[in-house]
Amino acid sequence: MTPLPASPETKAGDVAGAFEEFNRAFAAFRDANDARLSEIETRLTADPLTVDRLERIDRALDEAKSRLDRLQIKAARPPLGAPEPRGDDAPGLAEHKAAFDLYVRAGEASGLKSLEAKALSAGSGPDGGYLVPPPAERELLRRMSAVSPIRAIASVREISTATFKKAYSSAGPAAGWVAEAAARPVTGSQTIQELNFPAMELYAMPSATQTLLDDAAVDIEQWIAEEVETVFAEQEGAAFVNGDGVNKPSGFLAATKATTAAWSWGKLAYVPTGVAGGFPAANPSDMLVDLVYALKAGYRQNASFVMNRKTQAAIRKFKSSTGEYLWQPPAAVGQPATLMNFPVVEAEDMPDIAADSFSVACGDFRRGYLVVDRLGVRVLRDPFTAKPYVLFYTTKRVGGGIQDFDAIKLLKFGLS
Structure with missing residues (x-):
C-alpha cells in the first residue's frame, strides 16, 4: 500500500x-x-x-x-486587532496602541515616552525600545504556548524582577511515635533552601519596508507577533530541553542524572533499557511501564511522555500482550496522541535514540518544570542599519528550570 x-x-x-x-x-x-x-x-x-x-x-x-x-x-490564531479593549483600562490601552502604532510606522516616540513616564515604567533596557501594548504581549505568549511544546505543559509564572526565587524544603521536620508517658526529645528542624530562576534575554529582528508600514490596512501588532512567535518558540523550546543555563534557561536534560536507586534531590532519576542505543528485543514495552511506575502516584496522574518524532515512530510499533497498539492517534481534533493512555508531547529538541541517550521523558511537567516570563515585550525601531528596510529589534526575557526533581523521570538507552 x-x-x-x-x-x-x-x-x-x-x-x-x-x-x-x-x-x-x-x-x-x-x-x-x-x-x-x-x-x-x-x-x-x-x-x-x-x-x-x-x-x-x-x-x-x-x-x-x-x-x-x-x-x-494556524486555526487557533485570532486577529490581534479585535476585540477592542473594554473596561476601565480601555482608554489607556487604546492610547498605548495608537502611540505604539505611530512609533512603529513613523518612528514618532513622544507618545510612548509620555505613556511610560505616566505608568512609572521600570525603564528601557540597555538597548532602549518601548513596550508593546499588553493585549499584544498576552496574545504573543498565548501563541508561543501553542508552538512551544514544553511551555504548553509546564508551569508559567510572570515576574516583574530579573530573577524569580522559590523556597523549597529539602528535609522536613523530624517526627516519630512515642508512648503516652514517654519523653519527647527535640526533633530535627526543617531545612529550607532556595531555587533561582533568572530571566534571560531572547531577541528577534524582523524587518519591513516603509511601504508596508505606510499601509494602514496592516495590523502592526499582529505582524510583529507573527514574525517573532515561531522563532521565539523554537529558541526557548530548545533551551527548555537542553539549555545549559548560560544566557539561556536551564533545560531539564541538563540536570545531573542518577538511577532511581541512587536518586537524591537536585538530580533527575532515569530507568536504563539495558541495551545500548535501543530497546530490549524481548518485551520492549516493559521499559515504558517501568518508566511510568518510577513516578510516584501523585505525579503519575498528570504525567505526559515527551519525545521527538523519530522516537515516537519507533514506539508506535509496540503492542500489548493482547495485541493492541500502545500508541494511539488523537481521539479528536486538537487532542494529543496517547501512549498507554498518557498524552504524548512532541519536542523535536529531544535527542534521537542512540547509545546512552535520554530520548524519552515522562512526568508531571506542570509540577516539575517552571517557565518564568519577565513582564514586557520590548521593540526598538532601527531605520538606519539596513536601508531601505526598517528593523525591529524585539526582545523578551524568559527563564526556566526544574522546580521539582521528583516529578520527571527519564529513559536511558544504555546498559546502566
Whole structure:
C-alpha cells in the first residue's frame, strides 16, 4: 500500500480533512505493521517489500501529523486587532496602541515616552525600545504556548524582577511515635533552601519596508507577533530541553542524572533499557511501564511522555500482550496522541535514540518544570542599519528550570 494522497479538504487547509487523512494513514500503518509481525512469526523474517512499505507509510504518517499540527496552530490564531479593549483600562490601552502604532510606522516616540513616564515604567533596557501594548504581549505568549511544546505543559509564572526565587524544603521536620508517658526529645528542624530562576534575554529582528508600514490596512501588532512567535518558540523550546543555563534557561536534560536507586534531590532519576542505543528485543514495552511506575502516584496522574518524532515512530510499533497498539492517534481534533493512555508531547529538541541517550521523558511537567516570563515585550525601531528596510529589534526575557526533581523521570538507552 502506498502512502495516501492528501484529500481535497486537506489541500484547502481544512483541519477536519487533515485529521481524517491522519487517521487513514495510521490505519494503513497498523495493517502494514501487523503484516510484518505475522511474517516474522511464520518465516522468522519479514519480507523486504513489507518492510519498505511500512517505512513509506510511517513517513506518510509523520507528514500527516505535521500537517495537522500546523493547521491546528494556524486555526487557533485570532486577529490581534479585535476585540477592542473594554473596561476601565480601555482608554489607556487604546492610547498605548495608537502611540505604539505611530512609533512603529513613523518612528514618532513622544507618545510612548509620555505613556511610560505616566505608568512609572521600570525603564528601557540597555538597548532602549518601548513596550508593546499588553493585549499584544498576552496574545504573543498565548501563541508561543501553542508552538512551544514544553511551555504548553509546564508551569508559567510572570515576574516583574530579573530573577524569580522559590523556597523549597529539602528535609522536613523530624517526627516519630512515642508512648503516652514517654519523653519527647527535640526533633530535627526543617531545612529550607532556595531555587533561582533568572530571566534571560531572547531577541528577534524582523524587518519591513516603509511601504508596508505606510499601509494602514496592516495590523502592526499582529505582524510583529507573527514574525517573532515561531522563532521565539523554537529558541526557548530548545533551551527548555537542553539549555545549559548560560544566557539561556536551564533545560531539564541538563540536570545531573542518577538511577532511581541512587536518586537524591537536585538530580533527575532515569530507568536504563539495558541495551545500548535501543530497546530490549524481548518485551520492549516493559521499559515504558517501568518508566511510568518510577513516578510516584501523585505525579503519575498528570504525567505526559515527551519525545521527538523519530522516537515516537519507533514506539508506535509496540503492542500489548493482547495485541493492541500502545500508541494511539488523537481521539479528536486538537487532542494529543496517547501512549498507554498518557498524552504524548512532541519536542523535536529531544535527542534521537542512540547509545546512552535520554530520548524519552515522562512526568508531571506542570509540577516539575517552571517557565518564568519577565513582564514586557520590548521593540526598538532601527531605520538606519539596513536601508531601505526598517528593523525591529524585539526582545523578551524568559527563564526556566526544574522546580521539582521528583516529578520527571527519564529513559536511558544504555546498559546502566
